Amino acid sequence: MKKRISLFYRGAYLLLSGGALLDWLGITGGDGTIEDIVYYTTQSNILCFAFFLMCFIYGILKKDSGKPLNPFPGFKGAITLAIAVTGILFVVLPGPSHVSIASKILHYLCPVMVFQDYLLFDDKGMYNRRSPFLWISIPVAYVMFALVRGALGGEISGTGSNYPYPFLDPTPSGAGNSMLLYVGIMLGGFLLLGYIIVALDWVLSKRALQ
Secondary structure, rough: HHHHHHHHHHHHHHHHHHHHHHHHHHOOOOOHHHHHHHHHHHHHHHHHHHHHHHHHHHHHHHHOOOOOOOOOHHHHHHHHHHHHHHHHHHHHHOOOOOOOHHHHHHHHHHHHHHHHHHHHOOOOOOOOOOHHHHHHHHHHHHHHHHHHHHHHHEEEEOOOOOOOOOOHHHOOOOOOOHHHHHHHHHHHHHHHHHHHHHHHHHHHHHHHHO
16 A cells, blocks of 8 residues: 555656756746756756656556565665755745746755655665765765866856856856865765754664664
8 A cells, every 4th residue: 555655656746846847947838948957956856856757667567566665775865865955955045036836846845755755655774874975976976067067068048157056166256266165065064964864764763663
């Protein structure tokens, strides 16, 4: 029964996330363009969509077996951390006065649904103290992408910069010499949040054994 519920839940996530991404990128008539794929919001949501699609297909193929609902717990932790930061930063940092429905889904609903999926369907106690250091490979990869894209690519429409975010712009018009400091603070925040997730996982695993 739980597997069927997980398939329904993940199917709903795929419909919401996929539809919002298409609108966000302007494919189905939204305000954005395909160029918006350079932003962390887009890439973290695409990553989550791909992971949930993989789990959904796996769940259909293995629905009558005793296999776990999440066959890739390590990667699930990584994408949970990645999308959590998407939501937290959107809430904390100042943003536009008008927020589209697609933006609300990608920044608010999808992070909550990914975390809720962990709470409802994942086996607990699968993470350890090394896990957050593996999980930050996603933001590290994004920082490398942003720097390479900024150095080799052209200006991002409507920004006046080659870099997707000012704090990742090492030029004098951006963060300049402070860029490495900002990146270090960002990765430290990722690690801290990762250890909060690990601590929560440990607490929930202990409760499950009682």
